[in-house]
Amino acid sequence: MASSPLENLIPLVNKLQDLVFNTIGSDTIDLPQVVVVGSQSSGKSSVLENLVGRDFLPRGSGIVTRRPLVLQLINVSPADVYPHGDSEWGEFLHLPGQRFSDFSLIRGEIENETARIAGMNKGINRLPINLKIYSPHVLNLTLVDLPGLTKIPIGDQPTDIERQIRMLISEYIAKPNSIILAVSPANVDLVNSEGLKLARQVDTSGKRTIGVLTKLDLMDHGTNALEILSGRVYPLKLGFIGVVNRSQYDIQENKSLSEALRAEEEFFQCHPAYRNIAHRCGTQYLAKSLNQTLMSHIREKLPDIKARLNALIGQTQQELNGYGTSQFSGKQHRGSLILHFLTKFANSFIASIDGTSSDISTKELCGGARVYYIFNSIFGRELENIDPTHNLAVSDIRTAIRNSTGPRASLFVPELAFDLLVKPQIRLLEAPAQRCVELVYEELTKICHSCTSTELERYPRLQAKLIEVVSDLLRERLTPTQTYVESLISIQGAYINTNHPMFLGGAGAVNSIVNSKHDREKKHKDLERKKDRKRVYNIITRQELIFGKQITGTNGRNTPVDPHEIPNGTSSPVLVSASDEMPPPHEIPRANGVNHSQSHRESSASATASARDSFLNYFFGQKEDPSNSRVVEPSFSHSMRRIDAVSSARPPQLSSLASKLEENAVVDEPQLTEREQMETDLIRSLITSYFNIVRETISDLVPKAVMHFLVNHSKDSVQNRLVTDLYRESLLDDLLFEDEGLALEREKCEKMLEVYKEAARIISEIL
Structure with a gap:
């Protein structure tokens, strides 16, 4: 060869x-x-x-x-x-x-x-x-x-x-x-x-x-x-x-x-x-x-x-590292191996909360980021969606006011009614606060279950014990956190601080209500004035049509008008005397208003006088000064007098039409008196103002309480709790029971690594 x-x-x-x-x-x-x-x-x-x-x-x-x-x-x-x-x-x-x-x-x-x-x-x-x-x-x-x-x-x-x-x-x-x-x-x-x-x-x-x-x-x-x-x-x-x-x-x-x-x-x-x-x-x-x-x-x-x-050597070495290191092999190193896993698990739990973990997901929020999302998005949104008076009917507020005055009528709105009504509303904040605590607890439990590794999977009993101990720690901290959050809500209802700088107060609430009332009255008066002008214009126009036909005739001659020539829906004509003749066209009211400058000045003066006297009139029972009554423009008064004169002589059909127009302009009388309406609006405004103050406080204190009592305490105690509960000589053999399947995989991985290293050595001899 x-x-x-x-x-x-x-x-x-x-x-x-x-x-x-x-x-x-x-x-x-x-x-x-x-x-x-x-x-x-x-x-x-x-x-x-x-x-x-x-x-x-x-x-x-x-x-x-x-x-x-x-x-x-x-x-x-x-x-x-x-x-x-x-x-x-x-x-x-x-x-x-x-x-x-x-x-x-x-x-x-x-x-x-x-x-x-x-x-x-x-x-x-x-x-x-x-x-x-x-x-x-x-x-x-x-x-x-x-x-x-x-x-x-x-x-x-x-x-x-x-x-x-x-x-x-x-x-x-x-x-x-x-x-x-x-x-x-x-x-x-x-x-x-x-x-x-x-x-x-x-x-x-x-x-x-x-x-x-x-x-x-x-x-x-x-x-x-x-x-x-x-x-x-x-x-x-x-x-x-x-x-x-x-x-x-x-x-x-x-x-x-x-x-x-x-x-x-x-x-x-x-x-x-x-x-x-x-x-x-x-x-x-x-x-x-x-x-x-x-x-x-x-x-x-x-x-x-x-x-x-x-x-292949690098990949296999990395896979072998995932199965765990062999530096603590042997019975004499069982304690060191347990401490290694306890420390690694605790550090992984803390790192997941702090966001310093090396295995941070890029697909979804997890760990500490999820806790932040609960505080600011879920809890904050639930607080903002609470309507402080949605469950308070007008009858409830009126009954509370009456019950708080006893047998006498009060000069002002009683404070006792405000206290009785605002305290139950503050309790509306408790459910979102407790839900916030539960969500954070659930997230910490998920973090605990995710703090596993291939190395730890070799010892399934140890892994289960680690999760069990941390879960018990979180469960122990859940009750004190819930109790403290509940006390935060109770504290807010224990003392109603009406001297709070952000509280609207009685005077501010009254001014706000009076201003809003006057705004509504002004809008209502403007609407009524437009309706009256339109009604007058329509009636006068019909009268002009009827009377003009009788005087001039259909062909321009001074002959009586044939009743059959009157348009459908128009009443029979009547004669008008010289003293009741129609006003000139420039004095006829228009739908879009007449004499704007004079009307604006008079309505402004009326609104100012009403704003000054309304509160005293409502609460001391004074009658409205006739001098402060509404001032009507001369042209409008003149037109109304002309209408009255014409109405006395108009036939029954035209009177029926005018009656229907007047009925449509009637507004239903309110169920509450003006004084009761004023008191109800005042109480509702005060409750909303104070509830917003408490809501702002709770939105700040609840996350702080959850972080202190639950999150931070768990982070600080997890290492000591694991060592105290699991680092015992009697538990070492049971905790370090190795999964047989993973043990075989680890041995196979070790052999593969040896083979690849030997193959690399053989090739290096030739290259």
């Missing part, structure tokens, strides 16, 4: 492959290898047996290769032969230390191992079989034989057998470090080659695909595959190689492989179409080409393999 560093690359990869398969069970490093693909009966098995020089693969109809076969060909020198004198033997990875010098036994073991994993129903399985063949007659190669492509399921095969096989083949050939050996029969049109189709899907440029043409001796007479072998039909960078295998008749006649190889060499040298390229055809040339191509490919991919190994 050659000892050059280049030729040692394939044994190096085989060593890495054994190392990975023995520990992990799969090729996670993506080592370079030759993957053999082709359809059923394309000659894949014959090509592999020719490369080995021995019959060792199962044969038969249908799918024979039902599991991937990873075949390592290892060239040995005579000094390394089997001690009993056998120069060739095989070894299976699943049977370590057992050698098979009889290759028929190798075939039987492949069949048995396939049936053991893949079953007897001709189904396939992804788990590979690893076989090493040691021989001085082979070149160092690593090949993977895959199931042949099929179209129709046969017998007990699954209905989707074609899809399963294609997925399995694609999984192997898609790896960039794999060389694809696409086997196609020469007696079938190349465009129908399933192996080349799959290879083209993953290797579009053909840089890592080697084409193998089998059954060249079975082509029709007068035809050859010279164009294909020359690369002019289907170009591949690594080219096509033609081989001639044993036919089924040769196999049945037990024709040896040595005789078959000699017949193959003679075929290429004697065939008129292939003799000029005979040196580039045949099994021997295929073995050399695969050996050189694989070595070059390994040398090219070694830097990538080393980089991948370094990445």
